[in-house]
Amino acid sequence: AQTVTQSQPEMSVQEAETVTLSCTYDTSESDYYLFWYKQPPSRQMILVIRQEAYKQQNATENRFSVNFQKAAKSFSLKISDSQLGDAAMYFCAYRSAVGGTSYGKLTFGQGTILTVHP
Amino acid sequence: NAGVTQTPKFQVLKTGQSMTLQCAQDMNHNSMYWYRQDPGMGLRLIYYSASEGTTDKGEVPNGYNVSRLNKREFSLRLESAAPSQTSVYFCASSEIGGSPLHFGNGTRLTVT
Numbered sequence: 001a002q003t004v005t006q007s008q009p010e011m012s013v014q015e016a017e018t019v020t021l022s023c024t025y026d027t028s029e030s031d032y033y034l035f036w037y038k039q040p041p042s043r044q045m046i047l048v049i050r051q052e053a054y055k056q057q058n059a060t061e062n063r064f065s066v067n068f069q070k071a072a073k074s075f076s077l078k079i080s081d082s083q084l085g086d087a088a089m090y091f092c093a094y095r096s097a098v099g100g101t102s103y104g105k106l107t108f109g110q111g112t113i114l115t116v117h118p
Numbered sequence: 119n120a121g122v123t124q125t126p127k128f129q130v131l132k133t134g135q136s137m138t139l140q141c142a143q144d145m146n147h148n149s150m151y152w153y154r155q156d157p158g159m160g161l162r163l164i165y166y167s168a169s170e171g172t173t174d175k176g177e178v179p180n181g182y183n184v185s186r187l188n189k190r191e192f193s194l195r196l197e198s199a200a201p202s203q204t205s206v207y208f209c210a211s212s213e214i215g216g217s218p219l220h221f222g223n224g225t226r227l228t229v230t
Contacts, residue, residue, distance in 0.1 A: 009158070033216040045208065045221035052216055091160060097215065104149055104168055104214050105176065108160040 002027045004094050006109035013082045014117050020067075021077045021112050023092030031097040034068070034075045035106070039089040048090070051075065053097070079114075087116045120144050124209045124222035131199040131229045139194040139225050141209030149212050150192035151219065152176075152184060154205040161208065167192055168214070199229045 003026045013019035025034070036048040051059045051068050058066050063080045079086055092109040122143045131137055143150065148169045153161040153176075163176030165184040173184050181203060183195045192211075196203060206226050210219040 004160075006160075035218055043206065043224045043226075045210075045219075047218045050216065050218055095216070104212075105163055105166055106151070106210075106219055108153075108162075110158055110160045 002029075002032075002094050002096065002107050004092055004107050004109040006090075006092055006112050008112045009110070010113045010115070012115040012117060013079070015082055015084060017082055018078060018080045019082055019114065021079075021090050021092075021114065023075045023077070023109055025073050025075065025092075025094050027073065027094065027096075029096055029098045033095045033097060034066075035093040035095065036064070036066070036075075036077045037091045037093060037108075038086075039091065039111075040085075040087070045091075049077065082116050084116050084118060087114055089113050122209055122211055122220050122222040124207075124225055126225060127223065129225060129227050131196075131227065133200060133229060135199050136195065136197050137199065137227075138196075139207055139209070139227075140191070141193060141222060142191045143209075143211040143220070144190065145211060145220060146189070147211035147213055147220070148189070149214060150186065151210040151212075152182070152192070152194045153208045153210065154178065155208060155224070156205050164194065164207075199227075201229045203227065204229045 032053045034051040038046045067076045089111045094107045150167045152164040167186040170189045209222040212219045
């Protein structure tokens with residue numbers, strides 16, 4: 001079974017600065033998808049960014065970008081020009097693209113709480 | 119556009135009581151999911167339905183049952199609630215493949 005590990009329970013950043021959240025995963029599959037979700041205090045789960053494993057190019061969405069290292073099984077999230085509204089819990093997640101018992105299921109990491117200081 | 123709707127938002131149960139969490143999606147997705155969220159453990163999959171008429175156990179299915187009533191609705195039932203089931207429960211839906219999951223707003227359940 002796949003596992004996803006977020007080794008930073010908490011991170012903090014100054015407003016307008018850049019922060020990187022770490023995520024590693026363990027899989028024997030070659031085809032899969034990776035996601036970052038944001039969960040603000042409202043409890044809503046919001047998709048931040050998505051990466052396809054077969055694409056070498058790192059995904060970007062405005063101030064959010066990823067550093068996807070397939071060989072190292074690493075998928076970090078970089079937030080540039082941090083804003084107060086970025087404060088939230090961030091979850092890394094893995095989804096298999098291969099048929100089998102794991103197909104279609106999303107496996108989450110433990111989460112990282114991000115605090116943004118004004 | 120409602121997306122994924124879960125009810126109720128909050129619930130308090132006594133040990134041994136039963137209840138059903140309701141979930142409906144209006145995006146015509148085939149797959150639906152129930153997750154629970156506990157501090158320090160992320161979201162863990164309870165049950166999964168790849169399509170109407172099929173269900174599959176996830177990582178933590180004990181103490182729960184599910185029903186995929188039709189393509190839109192996927193309910194989660196606790197037959198005899200236990201304090202260990204105190205958690206926040208999320209329903210989600212998606213298409214298969216690389217599509218992201220769309221989540222409901224969660225249900226905070228407390229079992230005393």
